[in-house]
Amino acid sequence: MGRARRFQWPLLLLWAAAAGPGAGQEVQTENVTVAEGGVAEITCRLHQYDGSIVVIQNPARQTLFFNGTRALKDERFQLEEFSPRRVRIRLSDARLEDEGGYFCQLYTEDTHHQIATLTVLVAPENPVVEVREQAVEGGEVELSCLVPRSRPAAVLRWYRDRKELKGVSSGQENGKVWSVASTVRFRVDRKDDGGIVICEAQNQALPSGHSKQTQYVLDVQYSPTARIHASQAVVREGDTLVLTCAVTGNPRPNQIRWNRGNESLPERAEAVGETLTLPGLVSADNGTYTCEASNKHGHARALYVLVVYAN
Structure with a gap:
């Protein structure tokens, strides 16, 4: 999980104006929506600007810029443009506490101001x-x-x-x-x-x-299954046969037991985990071999009937 990707939202324009009697529009603002951590541009458009004082204030009514001069020591705010037609500031690494109304004030014979509302959204992290x-x-x-x-x-x-x-x-x-x-x-x-x-x-x-x-x-737990695979289909005296007990289960059985009916395994037999090796087969090795496995959800048993043919 990482931090949400930073990006700048398109500016959402909501035009507003204020003016004295008989005068044209003096100040226009643009409302802005930005994702947390992103970049926002706050713009004040000036009309009939005559060089009067322009002040930009944050929602706490602290002055950010006074006629193009920085007043608040927050380097995230940068003055991008100050011209007779427009004042534009850039806010990087936008935070929730930056949200609110930014005041654009133009001091002429009559003081005019408009508010650019900044809305900060928060992207979800990985769930x-x-x-x-x-x-x-x-x-x-x-x-x-x-x-x-x-x-x-x-x-x-x-x-x-x-x-x-x-x-x-x-x-x-x-x-x-x-x-x-x-x-x-x-x-x-x-x-x-x-x-x-x-x-x-x-x-x-x-x-x-x-x-x-x-x-x-x-992670779904289930009882085991078992199946025996033989290394060859037909075995004769003197052959070596390897039986493999293929086991499934969750949790996987960690112990497999080999048996031969009611008899003990041949002395030559070698049982190691899932495999049983029977070297030098003779007819006396005939019988039903079983492998067994279990976990906390159940028990599984597989059979293999060995028939050793004479040469």
């Missing part, structure tokens, strides 16, 4: 996805998705296998930002183990068509 409890085949899994900070409140959506899942969302306003959460529940089987579920967050602070996503890999 945090957690599981309530361990998922087991045949049961339900509940996932939660949290975006602790956004403005406006982020919209959360769930996706699985490219299909949207219906979640339940809630939000809480914390000052100027929102904390938003969503939960989703669905049944799972062993085939769902390793599947991907996506939580996506969107709001207007992100560029059009963009979102923040977090992928969650399902």
Whole structure:
């Protein structure tokens, strides 16, 4: 998860004007919307400017620039243009506390001012996805998705296998930002183990068509299965046969047991984990061999009938 990409929103123009009786428009301002961390340009357009004093103030009514001269020591504000037609300042690394009305004041015979309203939006970070409890085949899994900070409140959506899942969302306003959460529940089987579920967050602070996503890999536990594979289909006296016990399960069984019916394994047999090696086969090795595996969800057993043919 990283910081939201910085970008400058297009300026949203809301023209306003103020003038004395019989005079033309003197001051015009542009309202601005910017994403937190981005760059905003605050513009005052001047009409019939005669060289009078121009003052730019922040929402706290602190003077930023006085006739083109910096008055407030905040280097994030830079004077980009001061001309008879326009005063333009640039705010970098916009913060929520920068939000509010910026005053453009023109001191002529009558003092004129207009307010450029700065709105700061907060893009969501990558959502945090957690599981309530361990998922087991045949049961339900509940996932939660949290975006602790956004403005406006982020919209959360769930996706699985490219299909949207219906979640339940809630939000809480914390000052100027929102904390938003969503939960989703669905049944799972062993085939769902390793599947991907996506939580996506969107709001207007992100560029059009963009979102923040977090992928969650399902961990579904299930009982084991076992199957024996032989190194060759037909075995004769003197051959070496290797049996492999292919086991699945979550958690994966960490111990495999080899047996031969009611008899002990041949003395020459070598059992190491999933493999049983039977060298120098003789007819006395005939019998039903089994491998067994278990985990906390169940037990699995596989059979192999050995028939040794004479040469």
